[in-house]
Amino acid sequence: MPARLAQQPIHVSVPTSNSFDALAGDKDTAAQDDLDERVALALRLIDAVLDEDDRLVRMLVLEEKVDAWVQDQQGWTALHAAAYTGNVEHIKLLLRKSNAVWAMPDNLGCTAGDIAFSMNHDRAYEELLAEGIRAEMLRSVLESAASSSDAEDPSAMAVDAEPSTSDAPKLSTASDNATFLSSRLIFTADSRGQAVALDAEGNGVMMNWEEGIMRRTVEALAREGGWEGRKGRRREELVSEEERGEREGLKVLNVGFGLGIIDTHLQSYAPTTHLIIEPHPDVLSFARQNGWFDKPGVRFYEGTWKQWMGDLESGTEEYEGWDAVYFDTYSENYADLHRFFELLPDILSTSPSARFSFFHGLGATSRLLYDIYTSVSEMHLREIGLKTEWEEVDVAQGVEGRWESTGEAGEGERTKGEGEKKYWREEMVGRYRLPVCRLEM
Numbered sequence: 223m224p225a226r227l228a229q230q231p232i233h234v235s236v237p238t239s240n241s242f243d244a245l246a247g248d249k250d251t252a253a254q255d256d257l258d259e260r261v262a263l264a265l266r267l268i269d270a271v272l273d274e275d276d277r278l279v280r281m282l283v284l285e286e287k288v289d290a291w292v293q294d295q296q297g298w299t300a301l302h303a304a305a306y307t308g309n310v311e312h313i314k315l316l317l318r319k320s321n322a323v324w325a326m327p328d329n330l331g332c333t334a335g336d337i338a339f340s341m342n343h344d345r346a347y348e349e350l351l352a353e354g355i356r357a358e359m360l361r362s363v364l365e366s367a368a369s370s371s372d373a374e375d376p377s378a379m380a381v382d383a384e385p386s387t388s389d390a391p392k393l394s395t396a397s398d399n400a401t402f403l404s405s406r407l408i409f410t411a412d413s414r415g416q417a418v419a420l421d422a423e424g425n426g427v428m429m430n431w432e433e434g435i436m437r438r439t440v441e442a443l444a445r446e447g448g449w450e451g452r453k454g455r456r457r458e459e460l461v462s463e464e465e466r467g468e469r470e471g472l473k474v475l476n477v478g479f480g481l482g483i484i485d486t487h488l489q490s491y492a493p494t495t496h497l498i499i500e501p502h503p504d505v506l507s508f509a510r511q512n513g514w515f516d517k518p519g520v521r522f523y524e525g526t527w528k529q530w531m532g533d534l535e536s537g538t539e540e541y542e543g544w545d546a547v548y549f550d551t552y553s554e555n556y557a558d559l560h561r562f563f564e565l566l567p568d569i570l571s572t573s574p575s576a577r578f579s580f581f582h583g584l585g586a587t588s589r590l591l592y593d594i595y596t597s598v599s600e601m602h603l604r605e606i607g608l609k610t611e612w613e614e615v616d617v618a619q620g621v622e623g624r625w626e627s628t629g630e631a632g633e634g635e636r637t638k639g640e641g642e643k644k645y646w647r648e649e650m651v652g653r654y655r656l657p658v659c660r661l662e663m
């Protein structure tokens with residue numbers, strides 16, 4: 223789970239100080255002098271912001287048009303400095319009148335918003351949060367406009383269909399769904415004996431310590447959906463009650479099987495119908511070996527949810543009203559999740575108790591980003607008529623060592639396990655936010 227939505231690039235085009243290095247390749251001395259002067263001015267702006275020297279800050283921003291995205295040695299920009307002092311006027315000035323980048327991380331991966339949060343500068347944090355939400359909402363509008371115009375423009379589709387050339391950047395299993403789906407998966411145990419699924423680059427796709435989140439999710443869906451009473455009951459009894467009309471049937475849909483943790487929890491309520499959408503051949507073999515294909519009421523759709531969506535449209539798959547829908551895939555990004563949201567009004571049951579939830583690891587490497595994606599996803603769900611309530615889950619409780627390496631890489635070297643690649647920085651992000659969404663009638 224770590225390297226999926228949460229770790230997906232948030233598609234912010236961030237210039238770095240390396241851009242200066244590239245420019246510095248130019249042998250022209252005058253250009254070099256000019257460059258040195260620009261860097262010096264930019265660093266001066268950071269100092270002026272730290273000194274809260276209003277006059278100098280305004281002069282450098284408004285008259286000198288200083289490059290506010292330049293980073294100092296610790297990766298701080300003028301915006302990080304303003305977040306540190308908590309000076310809201312400086313933050314506004316930098317965001318509105320300079321080329322400051324709200325999402326730029328410092329050398330420790332902290333955005334200006336994270337700095338403001340850690341300093342308890344509430345108003346500064348809110349200003350940066352609002353900027354992030356605005357930018358992400360705008361980006362998603364532009365992306366959907368671009369993708370619909372691509373769809374109408376056959377030449378754009380032809381370009382997309384081109385095979386990747388040899389000089390194209392290597393795609394990662396953690397961020398490119400097609401690459402992930404065509405690579406091998408390993409099902410193993412971490413150093414504490416907990417089950418993990420690792421992708422071909424050694425990233426954890428799903429770890430058993432996430433069990434608590436999955437359990438709490440199903441409990442919330444069952445409580446809100448009014449099917450708590452099924453828990454622990456024998457399937458045969460429930461089916462005969464359903465047949466006698468004494469009880470409603472229960473139809474659940476899960477997108478992304480992984481280790482089958484959430485599906486195991488769903489099964490404890492003996493759903494009448496349990497559809498699992500899963501495309502990865504290794505995950506499907508794992509599920510088959512563990513008897514999942516023989517469980518009563520369970521059906522696998524062996525493909526991606528986008529293929530399933532296509533089959534719904536073509537009539538190969540039936541539109542059914544699902545009482546509970548859960549979404550937790552890997553190596554997809556927020557735009558994919560947003561696309562899935564749009565399907566919900568057509569696939570959720572019209573019963574007022576129908577619920578949707580998804581794994582919310584979006585932006586979980588930063589408090590600011592986590593807050594932004596909490597708001598952006600809630601707004602997008604509201605746009606299509608779903609109301610979201612959030613429950614907080616302490617992911618740290620009772621699970622030690624979950625950030626240790628999750629296994630061995632293919633070559634037998636230590637992987638870039640969770641110790642190095644934390645996707646959940648709880649010291650910054652805090653508790654997991656569990657979304658429970660329902661159609662507003």
Ligand SMILES: C[S@@+](CC[C@H](N)C(=O)[O-])C[C@H]1O[C@@H](n2cnc3c(N)ncnc32)[C@H](O)[C@@H]1O
Pocket residue numbers: 223399427428436477478479480481482483484485499500501502505525526527528550551552553554
């Ligand atoms: C993080 S795991 C899900 C873990 C699951 N919630 C559990 O409790 O064990 C993500 C799963 O999504 C699957 N997946 C990846 N891309 C997908 C796609 N496009 N459509 C459906 N499932 C996908 C992966 O193969 C993997 O099995």
